[in-house]
Amino acid sequence: MILTQVLKRLQLRKCQRVFLENLIGVMLAIPGRINYLNLARYSQRSEKSYRNGFERAVAWVVLNAELVSELQKAERMGKRLVLAVDGSFISKAGKHRPGLGNFWDSKVGKARRGLEVQTAALIDLEYRQALALEAKQTPELSSEDDSRVRHYAQHTVRVVTDLPAALRSQLLCVVVDGYYAKASFVKELRKNSLHVVGKLRVDANLRYLYQGAKSKKPGRPKRFAGKVDFKDFSRWQVVECTKTSTTYAATLYSVALGCELKVVIICYAATQQRKAHHEVLFSTDVAMNPLYIIACYRARFEIEFIFRDAKQFAGLEDCQSRSPEALAFHWNASLLTVNVARLQQRLASPKNDTFVFSMEDDKRRSFNTLLAQRIIDSLPLNLTFQNCLPFIHDTLLLGVKHPCYP
Numbered sequence: 001m002i003l004t005q006v007l008k009r010l011q012l013r014k015c016q017r018v019f020l021e022n023l024i025g026v027m028l029a030i031p032g033r034i035n036y037l038n039l040a041r042y043s044q045r046s047e048k049s050y051r052n053g054f055e056r057a058v059a060w061v062v063l064n065a066e067l068v069s070e071l072q073k074a075e076r077m078g079k080r081l082v083l084a085v086d087g088s089f090i091s092k093a094g095k096h097r098p099g100l101g102n103f104w105d106s107k108v109g110k111a112r113r114g115l116e117v118q119t120a121a122l123i124d125l126e127y128r129q130a131l132a133l134e135a136k137q138t139p140e141l142s143s144e145d146d147s148r149v150r151h152y153a154q155h156t157v158r159v160v161t162d163l164p165a166a167l168r169s170q171l172l173c174v175v176v177d178g179y180y181a182k183a184s185f186v187k188e189l190r191k192n193s194l195h196v197v198g199k200l201r202v203d204a205n206l207r208y209l210y211q212g213a214k215s216k217k218p219g220r221p222k223r224f225a226g227k228v229d230f231k232d233f234s235r236w237q238v239v240e241c242t243k244t245s246t247t248y249a250a251t252l253y254s255v256a257l258g259c260e261l262k263v264v265i266i267c268y269a270a271t272q273q274r275k276a277h278h279e280v281l282f283s284t285d286v287a288m289n290p291l292y293i294i295a296c297y298r299a300r301f302e303i304e305f306i307f308r309d310a311k312q313f314a315g316l317e318d319c320q321s322r323s324p325e326a327l328a329f330h331w332n333a334s335l336l337t338v339n340v341a342r343l344q345q346r347l348a349s350p351k352n353d354t355f356v357f358s359m360e361d362d363k364r365r366s367f368n369t370l371l372a373q374r375i376i377d378s379l380p381l382n383l384t385f386q387n388c389l390p391f392i393h394d395t396l397l398l399g400v401k402h403p404c405y406p
Helices: 002-009 014-029 036-041 047-053 060-073 144-162 183-191 290-299 302-313 324-348 359-378 385-396
Strands: 081-090 101-105 110-124 130-137 171-175 196-200 206-209 224-227 237-241 245-254 259-268 277-283
Touching: 002 014, 002 060, 002 324, 014 036, 014 047, 014 324, 014 359, 036 047, 060 110, 060 130, 060 144, 060 324, 081 101, 081 144, 081 290, 081 302, 110 144, 110 302, 110 324, 130 144, 130 302, 130 324, 144 171, 144 183, 171 290, 183 196, 183 259, 196 290, 206 259, 237 290, 245 290, 259 290, 277 290, 302 324, 302 359, 324 359, 359 385
Parallel strands: 081 171, 171 196
Antiparallel strands: 081 110, 101 110, 110 130, 196 277, 206 224, 206 245, 237 245, 245 259, 259 277
């Protein structure tokens, strides 16, 4: 497993390296819920061993950054990176969970009682490969909007700070959705020299910058030249025009964020399914190319696939512990499992071929491998898994939809 090579390069104790390697292998193989009891059932370790191991801290950002570097060395991931930041609702019952509160659940379109995990992921613009760096629990705070947004900003800054210098230099911007378009979030990131690409309200309060000559009258110079009307784009630059949409761009001042932005508006023509509408994207880097802003924002959606795979196949919502340390370890281990599966499939696929990642395939192949290993180990013959591999190769791919392993 490629994870073994990566863990050897990190400054971890041998017992922790062995534990992580065993844990990720078992999490990939378990077909059902991933909790302490099932981990013990599918491995040689006890339930108590896993409970103790989940209490130990790990430098997740450094570990996952090594996986990104592995993909870049193999030329399977580009070097123009964006950091996507988003939260995911974790459904939990009970009254004694740490951080239990009301958080937005996009599946039902309303706030629900549960937990929320804030995740940062690196995405490259060339191949659109996304690897999670770290997950951190969102605390339940009394002042909901401002305090939570500040927590998101501080976590984002810390993740970037923990990145190795080589990857930090490749980072173009931080990409977020419309919820993060708040002054406290943007100002905190700009204070740390990080640009933000995101989405504004369709009726955002924007103003044109005054470009005329300065008058000789006393007082403050004129700064603005009127409020933006989203029905009149005569003062905007036309960036792209297609049959279905027209893209405009302009450098404007945002009243809500309190700073100048490069704003891009995509106006979609009416169709049989939907009326004419528009989307408003922005970048705090006013020199950024408008099409580049669109590309960065569209790449953000790759983090949603990380949440999907982690919840469906890596047990992101299965942890039954009440310990904050164990919860954080479980969430990050789930994301690491998805990263390792993507890394293995990406390295095994042809470089110039269209890559289709399937977490389900990796789970099925890992379970087949675990079952074959158990059968071979129980035979009264002097057999090893490696010796039998040429004969059982097809068996290991039983049920896999897109075989990509040699």
